[in-house]
Amino acid sequence: MDEKNFVVGVDVGGQTTKLGVVDARGEVLAQSVIRTDTYGDDAEAYIAALAEAIKQVVEEAGKKGEIRGVGVGAPNGNYYTGAIAFAPNLEWAAKGSVEFSKLLSKKLNGIPVSLTNDANAAAVGEMTYGVARGMKNFIMITLGTGVGSGIVINGQVVYGHDGFAGELGHTCVVRNNGRTCGCGKQGCLEAYCSAIGVAKTAREWLESSNEPSLLRECDSITSKDVFEAAKEGDALALRVFEYTGTLLGRQFADFVAFSAPEAIVLFGGLARAKEFLYEPILNAMNENLLAIWKGKVKILFSQLKESDAAILGASALAWEL
Amino acid sequence: MDEKNFVVGVDVGGQTTKLGVVDARGEVLAQSVIRTDTYGDDAEAYIAALAEAIKQVVEEAGKKGEIRGVGVGAPNGNYYTGAIAFAPNLEWAAKGSVEFSKLLSKKLNGIPVSLTNDANAAAVGEMTYGVARGMKNFIMITLGTGVGSGIVINGQVVYGHDGFAGELGHTCVVRNNGRTCGCGKQGCLEAYCSAIGVAKTAREWLESSNEPSLLRECDSITSKDVFEAAKEGDALALRVFEYTGTLLGRQFADFVAFSAPEAIVLFGGLARAKEFLYEPILNAMNENLLAIWKGKVKILFSQLKESDAAILGASALAWEL
Numbered sequence: 001m002d003e004k005n006f007v008v009g010v011d012v013g014g015q016t017t018k019l020g021v022v023d024a025r026g027e028v029l030a031q032s033v034i035r036t037d038t039y040g041d042d043a044e045a046y047i048a049a050l051a052e053a054i055k056q057v058v059e060e061a062g063k064k065g066e067i068r069g070v071g072v073g074a075p076n077g078n079y080y081t082g083a084i085a086f087a088p089n090l091e092w093a094a095k096g097s098v099e100f101s102k103l104l105s106k107k108l109n110g111i112p113v114s115l116t117n118d119a120n121a122a123a124v125g126e127m128t129y130g131v132a133r134g135m136k137n138f139i140m141i142t143l144g145t146g147v148g149s150g151i152v153i154n155g156q157v158v159y160g161h162d163g164f165a166g167e168l169g170h171t172c173v174v175r176n177n178g179r180t181c182g183c184g185k186q187g188c189l190e191a192y193c194s195a196i197g198v199a200k201t202a203r204e205w206l207e208s209s210n211e212p213s214l215l216r217e218c219d220s221i222t223s224k225d226v227f228e229a230a231k232e233g234d235a236l237a238l239r240v241f242e243y244t245g246t247l248l249g250r251q252f253a254d255f256v257a258f259s260a261p262e263a264i265v266l267f268g269g270l271a272r273a274k275e276f277l278y279e280p281i282l283n284a285m286n287e288n289l290l291a292i293w294k295g296k297v298k299i300l301f302s303q304l305k306e307s308d309a310a311i312l313g314a315s316a317l318a319w320e321l
Numbered sequence: 322m323d324e325k326n327f328v329v330g331v332d333v334g335g336q337t338t339k340l341g342v343v344d345a346r347g348e349v350l351a352q353s354v355i356r357t358d359t360y361g362d363d364a365e366a367y368i369a370a371l372a373e374a375i376k377q378v379v380e381e382a383g384k385k386g387e388i389r390g391v392g393v394g395a396p397n398g399n400y401y402t403g404a405i406a407f408a409p410n411l412e413w414a415a416k417g418s419v420e421f422s423k424l425l426s427k428k429l430n431g432i433p434v435s436l437t438n439d440a441n442a443a444a445v446g447e448m449t450y451g452v453a454r455g456m457k458n459f460i461m462i463t464l465g466t467g468v469g470s471g472i473v474i475n476g477q478v479v480y481g482h483d484g485f486a487g488e489l490g491h492t493c494v495v496r497n498n499g500r501t502c503g504c505g506k507q508g509c510l511e512a513y514c515s516a517i518g519v520a521k522t523a524r525e526w527l528e529s530s531n532e533p534s535l536l537r538e539c540d541s542i543t544s545k546d547v548f549e550a551a552k553e554g555d556a557l558a559l560r561v562f563e564y565t566g567t568l569l570g571r572q573f574a575d576f577v578a579f580s581a582p583e584a585i586v587l588f589g590g591l592a593r594a595k596e597f598l599y600e601p602i603l604n605a606m607n608e609n610l611l612a613i614w615k616g617k618v619k620i621l622f623s624q625l626k627e628s629d630a631a632i633l634g635a636s637a638l639a640w641e642l
Contacts, residue, residue: 086613137482151579153481158474160581161458162617170611171575175496183611254492258472258579260481290491290504292407296483 446634
């Protein structure tokens with residue numbers, strides 16, 4: 001049995017790294033988690049620990065010698081170069097470029113490693129195992145701490161000239177006096193429609209009025225608090241989601257004008273607020289679409305478990321190795 | 322000599338249709354022009370006249386029986402369906418869908434016909450014979466009566482799920498109180514940065530001030546008048562181009578965040594104002610780009626003759642038949 005019929009998927013997050021052994025049908029045979037944030041700026045130490053964890057999980061799955069490759073999704077992961085560069089949430093890759101694929105492959109005795117950014121990996125996961133199964137043209141939007149995106153055209157993830165395509169969270173949604181985004185620009189979609197953006201909208205609105213709201217009882221408001229308050233029927237919290245959805249929908253209309261996707265798929269923590277986001281997104285998008293697209297582009301919400309989607313998406317990358 | 326080593330390129334414009342016989346090296350062996358706008362709403366009459374003109378130009382080139390296929394670029398031309406539908410500037414296709422490829426192929430005794438929109442055809446022309454030669458990732462922006470676009474990713478024109486991808490002229494550049502665009506939406510790029518948009522900006526600014534300007538001598542201002550005045554050093558005309566370039570540059574930054582192109586290529590009548598547009602575009606784009614792209618994306622101006630680029634681009638489509 002010399003054939004290599006299994007792959008490993010790795011999802012590198014700011015705090016934890018999830019990894020799993022996956023078979024050709026997309027079943028996760030064994031999985032594991034390590035910390036991402038306990039290695040300071042020592043990239044080699046992190047990569048050594050990751051290689052060790054991969055060996056262990058492969059052993060656990062009983063697939064030693066049968067791994068075809070490792071697929072990795074990581075913030076700022078570049079598909080072309082195999083490097084992670086200037087990733088603000090990864091201390092060991094925040095200030096320079098780490099030759100991630102090369103270093104990890106070396107530690108794994110030459111097993112090939114393929115890298116992409118986390119949103120692209122999620123898009124591949126969704127296309128292979130999720131609501132975008134069978135779709136050739138869709139856009140994945142990840143609504144988490146930030147707003148990420150993975151764009152699929154003709155069944156292929158778009159990497160662009162330099163490997164960094166698909167930064168839709170940093171397109172401009174508020175032109176004048178927009179909020180300053182973490183990236184330093186003003187008015188980015190991410191500054192308004194990420195988990196942090198939603199919490200900020202709520203805080204701004206509470207400060208600028210005396211409207212009663214359940215949120216006034218919270219010490220430091222998070223997007224989860226806004227979600228809980230909206231479920232209780234809190235008027236201000238409900239309006240925060242309506243506003244967030246409206247901004248998303250407007251921006252989605254411009255994305256549709258670019259690549260004419262069959263669907264836009266939402267994923268990530270904030271996408272759990274589907275009941276409050278779906279209608280405003282759909283309405284604002286359709287209001288801003290050309291007639292040829294009105295009522296024709298689907299807004300879908302991922303149904304994969306977040307950790308599974310990321311591991312599966314990253315692993316799908318490894319099949320191409 | 323039974324091999325078919327020649328193609329025909331057809332560029333359908335609102336007023337005239339240009340066509341030519343092209344060889345594998347991109348040389349136009351013979352070309353011709355017919356009217357587009359003298360057939361009322363009778364699509365069949367126009368297509369019959371076009372077929373006749375194609376036969377004549379092929380005869381003139383001495384390539385009867387050697388034509389592999391016909392490539393057509395037309396407003397609202399759909400690559401997937403071969404139809405032209407709801408094209409406001411083509412009277413015979415303004416109110417419904419015309420099965421263009423099928424009808425034309427029939428009139429040409431079965432020679433295959435491939436159709437796409439005019440901006441996509443121009444992009445293919447630029448990639449095959451122009452400043453985008455050798456580029457796999459670029460965006461073509463046509464600045465004419467309207468603002469069109471053709472997007473190339475991985476060396477392929479992006480058609481999207483339905484064949485209508487690349488309507489970047491109808492993305493939103495002014496969010497609040499934006500001008501009404503010909504498409505019915507507000508604040509579209511086309512409403513500001515087309516030839517018509519430039520003339521409108523000049524007229525609005527003249528009406529709202531008493532600033533002296535050469536343009537006050539014109540009866541009905543066109544973008545060409547603004548261009549001529551700018552060349553004379555007219556301050557208001559120069560500011561109109563600066564404003565137009567700034568809006569284009571801002572919007573280009575968002576396009577870069579989508580597909581990370583190597584270059585954005587400008588084409589069409591208004592692109593002749595390169596001397597006034599280049600700097601404001603480049604500055605506004607770089608101001609609005611993420612750090613990873615600042616100073617890295619080229620702004621190029623087409624150097625192909627407009628009619629050649631369109632014929633060549635459309636003809637390139639026919640080689641794939």
